[in-house]
Every structure is written in structure tokens, then in C-alpha cells.
Amino acid sequence: MQTRRMANVYRQYWRINILTTLEYRENFLIWFLFTFIYHGTAIASLWIVLERFPSMNGWNFRDMFFLYALWMVAHALHNTFFSTVGEIPDHIRDGEFDRLLVRPLDTLFQAIATPGQVFPDELVLALITFVAATLYSGVHVDAVFIIFVPLIVIGGALIDLGLNLIISTAAFWFVKVDALRWIFIQLEQEFTRYPLSIYSRSVRLLLTFVFPFAFMNYFPASYFLHKHEAALGVPPAAGLLTPVIGIVFVALAYVFWRFGLNRYQGVGH
């Protein structure tokens, strides 16, 4: 019953989302252009760096293009389906959050499903980039690749979601969390761009065990590109664990979310 209702609501929300996005066509086009330029610039700057230093710890431009593309798909998947979780702090501040609590559906489900004027444009762009990167990098496309890449991408999106949720939950205490969010967006963008092996041991530990960005692209890419550099002594097949890591990370974030929500309902903010 509840599942059917949630599926209906989800479909309706997406309908509304697409209708509102199209209502503001110019805004949408500007966003699309920005997305295009943003990722284009990132890839171009990788190319420029590797023109001068053809290899970074054994990774050439083709490898790094694949590394970037893998992150890009996971990140775009998150931005398309989960980005509205990032709007929770605004809703807490302006009181709209209470509206979610007087509706007969799970609060987090509503926060995720709420239309946020997103269009799957970034995701489409990311998929095209990924196909290009796969062909260009000469990765061996076998059954393991075809089965695991979608799972790894979903796992990566869940890692993003977990982080997004943890930051938004912090708003139950701090109300405004813009600074925190900005720091983590920067961290993620900087540290997923290059192979983990170029960083110091403490950064590697942080990106593997605390905020597991390394599982979004570095470990899986090492596996597919046969880079046996064993950063942190992790075996290459660890790259296939991303879906599990994603689920565990989101589960932990969800526990924190429940804790924050109880506090909100208990002591106000």
C-alpha cells in the first residue's frame, strides 16, 4: 500500500519537476550551458596538466579522463535524484519543513522526492562522457565491467547522498550549514580528480574510511585500469565494493538523520 502510494507520489513529483523546469526555459538553458562548461573545463585542465607531466604516479591523461568520467556519472546521478536533500536546511529555516511533517509519508522520502527543478541533462552529459572515456582509455569491457559499473555508479551516488544528508542533518543543530557544505563540495571536487596515491597517508585514510570519496572513482578505476599500486595496501578488487560502501554510508547517515529529526521534534531549534 505505502509503496504504491510512494511510487505514485514520486511519479507526480517528477511530472511537476519537469513542468516547472520547462516553465523557466531560459534558466534551464543557462544551467545546461554552465554544466557543459564546468565539466569541459575540468577535463581540459586535466589535459593541460598532463601535457606537461605526461604521467602522475603512473596515470596518464587517458586514465585520468576515465577516473573523472566515473566520478562524473555517479555525481550526476546524485544531483539528478537526490539534490533536494541539500535544500532541507532552507526548509528548516523558513518553516516549510513542518509541512513535510504533517503529511502521511516518510519525511526523508518527501525531501528526496520534492521537485527541485532538475532535469536529467547533467546525467545524459555524464553518460556520454563516460562512454567516450571508456572507449578512449581502452578499458577492457567485459562482463564484470558491464555488471559492476552500474552498481558502482549507484554506490557512488549513495556516497554523495550520505554526505549530503549528514550536512543537512547538521542543520537541526546549527540551522545554517552553508559553510560546511561548501567545504565538503570543494573537498570532493579536489580529491576525486587525481589518483589517491598522490596524497599523503592521512588524506588517503580520510578519503577511504571517513568520507569514502575514493570509492566513487579511485578504487574502481584502479581495478578496471589494472593499477596495482595498492594505496593503503588495499587489494585492487576493493574497487568492486563501492555499492556496499554506498549502502553502509547512507545507512549511517540515515541513523544520524533520525537522531536529528527526533531532536527537532523534541526540543525545537
Added chain:
Amino acid sequence: MAIIEAADLRKVFRRIVRQPGIAGAIGALFSREYEDKVAVDDVSFSLAEGELVGYLGPNGAGKSTTIKMLTGILVPTSGLLRVAGIVPSAHRQANAQNIGVVFGQRSQLYWDLPLRESFELLRSIYDVPRDRYLQNMRHFAEILDLERFLDTPVRQLSLGERMRGDFAAAMLHDPKIVYLDEPTIGLDVVAKEAIRVFIGQINRERGTTVILTTHDLADVERLTPRIILIDEGRVIYDGALERLRTEYGTHRILVVTTVDLPPEDFAVPGAVVEGRENNVVRLGFDRRSLTAEALIRRVLERYAISDVSIIEPDIDTIVRRIYLEGYQKDAVGAPS
């Protein structure tokens, strides 16, 4: 049968004590002192199914906090609460299906889309069967006159139209109880009237229980036979509006127009001259010690007059007096 039961409901918030100014704000970054603020203090009341009740109080009295506990948004610090047999904070979603909420200052409609789209969405959120939905839509379109702007984007609606849309939105799933938080705020006279008619009609025809919080006492005078007055988190009066008026609003004014300019020492036993302007004198008196008839007779014995009228205390004055002076039990009798 009681549909809402609240017993010794209490809500305590913990707040950071802030010293004023920038120095205080910086100080608060390093050391924090907390204080407990009792927002709702042992509030008890019970509502029968189909009742329409005005929940009144000045700003910060605890009205919104009470509504938030009734709707399941906040968990009470202590006390018992049952809404249609459910403890709202323990079964928030089940409770949500039973209630409709209108926040006067906030809309639940989608700004950029035709009104109709918001209704369609709410239909899936509350899982309203299609035929029931269409039936309700027809009914609301008729009594709220929605048909004209169902296909207009909400951002282009006037406040009155948007408010009517919000009412229909809150009622689409046939809630047993609706909470209306300042529903007429900012509306013009015509729109206010339309909303009041709608509230009355919903309550009468569908037997929906209505709790109305408002600043506009005209809403209450028009709609609710029963009011609950709350101040500083406590219920200071719970009972018939009429009883409050007859027992607490005892101060009446007789306005007398004299034929000649009234003398300096104009006086009538049992009444107090509260104002005079040209030929018009305002005489205040207490309905418990003097009838209007007796007072008029006393005036006629002493002066030649051409006109009289009586000003009854309005609810606004009564409520303001209670806020200012505090509720006196001996004046009205203990709240039931």
C-alpha cells in the same frame, strides 16, 4: 465522543541565552548559557467530534506550539494527547492522514504551476480515490468559486484566490480535523467573508472538527460558539463566547444626546461620565448593578434628551481586558 483530548500538555523549549549586540553574539560562540522556556504549560481541553473552536491568544502565548503538538510536528515534553484515538507524535503519518492544516502565512501550493496540478499531487500524497477526489473538487469549486482560476499558475493568483486554493487543498482528503492557523490574515473583507462561509459550511455539512487560531476576533464572533483563550502558555478561559461576553463584558456605555449643552456638573447616580463632546455624553455603567432601562429613566428625570444609544462591549475589548487584568475566576466562574 471526544475527538481531541489533551491533558496537562506541556512543552518546554531550551534556548540559548544571548546577550544583546555583537559582543554578546561573539560571547555566545564560546560559552553558552541555556534557559528553559515553558511555551505550553499544563494545557488541558477536550473537543467533541464536529466542534468548531477558536483558539485565541496574543503573540507568543503558545498557540502555534499547541497546534504543532496536535499535528505531530512537536513531541510534548509531558502530558497526554490523543487525536482521533492516535498519539500524534508517536504515529505521525497515521495522524497526518486524519488532519488538514492551513497555515495562513504559508502556502502548500506549487507557485509555478496551475492550481489544478497541486490538487493532483495532493491526491496521490493522501491516496484519495479518484471518484471521491472528483466529487470533492466539484464541491469545493462550487462553494469556493475555484473554477475561474483552476488553470492559472498560483503565482498569478490574488491572496484571496490563493487562500481559497489552500483551503480546498487542505480538505481534499476528507480530514476529520482541520487546523486553521490565522486563515484570514491579510485578506480583504470579501475574501475573509468567503473563507468564513466556507469554514462554517465544511463544519456543518461534513461534520469536520475545526480548530481556528486567529487574531481577527470577527472570525470568532462569526464562527465559533466556543473559545479557548490562552496566555503565557496557560488556558485562561474555555467556554462559550456568549458567556464570556455576558459575564465578563459587563461594562456598557450609554450614549446620551442632550437637547441643551450639558452643564459642567452633569451627573447620574450609578453611572460614570466617560466622555463628553458638545451635546453628547458617554455614561459608563455595569450591567450587573444597573439595567439600561433604569439608567435611562434616571437620566430623563434630570435632563432633557433627544437621543440615546447603547454600546455593548465587543469581544476585542473583553479579550484585551482579560489579557491586561488577568482572568478573574470570581468574575466568570472557573473554566469548565
